[in-house]
Amino acid sequence: MDFIAKLGIKIPNAVIVSGLTGSEKDDDVFDYLRQCGTISRTLTVDDSSSAFYQNCVVEFSSDLAVQELTPALPYLYPSAENPDVKYCVRALTDVYTKTVGGSVTDTYLTELKTLAKLSGKDFEEVLREVMSKFEESMGSVEAAASPCPNNDTEPTQSVGFPPHHLDNPHSPKLVQSPNPSSLKLNQKPHILSQTDLVSPEVQRIVVEHVVKTTEKTSNGHSTLRLRAFSGRNPRPYPEVDYETWRSHVDLMMGDTSLSNLEKTRKILESLLTPASDVIRPLGPDASVDDYLRLLESAFGTVEDGEELLVRFMNTLQDPGEKPSAYLHRLQVALSLAVRRGGVDPRERDRQLLKQFQRGCWDDNLLTELQLELKKNNLPTFAELLLLLRIAENRQEVKSTRMRKHFSATKQKAASHEQTVTETKMDFSETTSNTLSDLKKQVADLKSQLAAVMKQKKQTVPKKNQTTKPDHANPEPNLPSHSRPSSRPKPWYCFRCGEDGHIVANCESEPNPALVEAKRKELKAKRQIWDRQHNGSASLN
Template sequence: MDIVKRENVNVANALIVEGLTLTEVDNELEKYLERYGSISRTIIIDNQGSEFHRNAIIEYNHYSAIKNVCPFLPLTLGSLSDPGVTFRVRALATVYTQPSICTATEGYLEELKAIAEESGLSFQSVLQEELEKLRETHSEKQAPAESQQTSCHGSSSDSQSAEATTPSSISSPLTNSKVTPTQSSETKNPTKNKKTSVSPPSPETTTDNFTVTSCPAFTNIVDPPSVQRMVVEHIVKTSEATLSQQTSVRLRVFSGRSPRPPNEPDFDTWRASVDFLINDPSISDLHRTRKILDSLLPPAADIVKLVRPPALPAVYLELLESVYGSVEDGDELLAKLMSTLQNQSEKPSDYLHRLQVILSAAIRRGGIAESERDRYLLKQFCRGCWDNGLIADLQLGKREIRPPTFAELAVLIRTQEDKHASKEEQMRKHLGMTKPHNAYPKSRAASNQVSVCSCDVPSSDSFELKKQVAEIQAQVNQSITFIYIVL
């Protein structure tokens, strides 16, 4: 049960209840359990994949309550108001197994990684410090054990020297009781001690009365150097792999120059790539700040020089946003979104992408709530797209209650566009049309075109035409002369 670890439940003070109805009937059980002690909290397990789904964990404030109810466990209770409801109460410790050593070690390493990220230090240095602390603690605990072993070896050697002079009976320095020679036979046989020793003995030191041998190094038994080396190598390799992934993250260069240089993104595009870096939990704030500063060129780099180095990445981004970001507020961007319509010869998928860019800017400026993103996008697309056939085929007008996301809507529109293009291609092949028909024609300026074709006119026909033109010209001249005379 991950909920025990996630909610930090005290297993020793908790009960688990089966048979809940999630109604007012459950209050009877809670009142009954309050007889044994005050209840700190009640946690409902909502995990359909778990065998404890819809069970409840009841945690007491004090362990004395568990002592009072423990003699009656497991307990089966029937509801007074509903005879068909039965509760089964057990101690949480009987069904929940504590995490293994491997899981505890992984959790400890995760805590060390979190400390390294917060402090800005490398994981290797933090791990080395913890290992040094463990060694110091272990050496402090080992010192009194060594003194006890030394006194023990000294007394045994003293008894051996006394036994050589008085074999009949000796007085033990530890118990001051008589010891027969048969009882000290184990002391006389040194081969048994050699068989039970795990590591070779240390050099011996001789005193006036007896010989003292230092005790074996228990550090090699509890924490062998080979195991330490393997653990450290594994952790260092894992951390090096993580560091290599972090160093591979590289932002595109942004300078803030006007006009914008080629192959350089605008501020909104650069800001979107920084958001991915900010939301990556495996990268520390110090590493994020370093990546942001490395991606800046003058004059943008000159602006952030006023910020002190220990500042968080949000401080740098806020300063750059105030200089290069959009100055339009949320209401203006919302009005711009509502007035954005599909252009001529623009595909519906391109129009949807243009709406998404404006909508994201409006949400970032506070003009629209994040929960209303999909609804505003669908509403404006149906309002501003001129392809009514596509809207009718996809039944977008009926999806306002549960609007699709941007990704889902984009897939639907692109799929419909692809079907429409495939159908037109088949129609052209079937009808033998060579010129493709564009569903979204481009706008062209109207122009009066005059086609001139050169043709060979016979010489006789041209002569007749010239003659007729001359006669008409003569008649016109006569008419003009007559008019002048009359006037």
């Protein structure tokens, strides 16, 4: 604070302002200070090594302005344009006394140590002598101040950084009425004495607060109840199975705010017959661990950890099951194996990820999530479940868009069919034309047949020559109606393998396995057809 002495600043008449932004917004705080009194000059600290760098010292022409501001200092003044910008106004007397006084005290103690060392006395003895002089000086000051106890105005005192001003800068008095004229002069903060703290009224208020807080906490815990469990098979609707009930109990056991008595009471309230009959011989004085150990023996799984691990390894995804549902089943099976000691709890996430990769049949999903790359940074069950649900939702949205797109295409085909239906209005006329054409063709065939029969009669041999009936030598060019009309053709969709539609109208998911099976069936039918017709051709 050497710049204060160099510049000749009157410390009782000045305040120091921090939090300046260097913009026009800083004019708000200076306008506020001008309401207290006339400002003679403002000085900005340019020394970068100083703790008050870029702070501004505002010096008033009179110390009355500082006396008017003293009850509210230190004061946080919010900017009118930007509430996030706040300026801290402090009395320069307090800052200077704290900063320079601390430095002077350290220097003085160093000199006292040097004096004790040179004089050969103990430092404590020298310090006691100095403290006795301080007490004498304080006594003389009090004696000088005692003759005037009835003064209406007390001398200006430093408030010494009251913490309540900094903790609550936006008090109603300062924010609602920023005008310093409305502040009371020489207002002192109320400080409770030791007698006030031990008074019966204060103790009664503290005890009532503690009791109400305890009752509120107890009432909050009393509303938490465990689901009912009886151990019946089949399980009634409102009840849960043992594994679910035990997971809820484990969660409750981790609650440190509940006492052992409350935990025992909640467990007993959740048990119904015959589960309650199992623990009845233990009596009400048994511990929670005793109850759980007996219930585990009666209703828990009896398979050891190795068997449960084998069951977990054999858990595969069922047809039509979503990957997220499959992960849920894996988690349940893995929890049983961990509880029975079949899997190390530290290997829980690794085993879950490994088995999911083995048992999930959706290779596209595994490739999309890149689970192979997550072995070094194993995801937890919750993280992996979230990834699966996001991927499933993405696929579902895509399928929905595809169905909407194909349904819109079908509407165009339906309108085309409607156009074809409208052309059927001339059906009777078209039918009559077709019948007339067919009649002409039949007449032509009859005339051709008559000409052929007449030609045969002319070439008939003599009576002693026998001729075979016409049905014995059929014309080789006549078609055989006993043969199939054509070679078997595909009757299925090349995309999903289902019957009744083609790829252009397919809305189902691709099914390569079914398509391959239908293709093999078509190939077999064609081979049978080829053998039959090739054999018939060789016989003819």
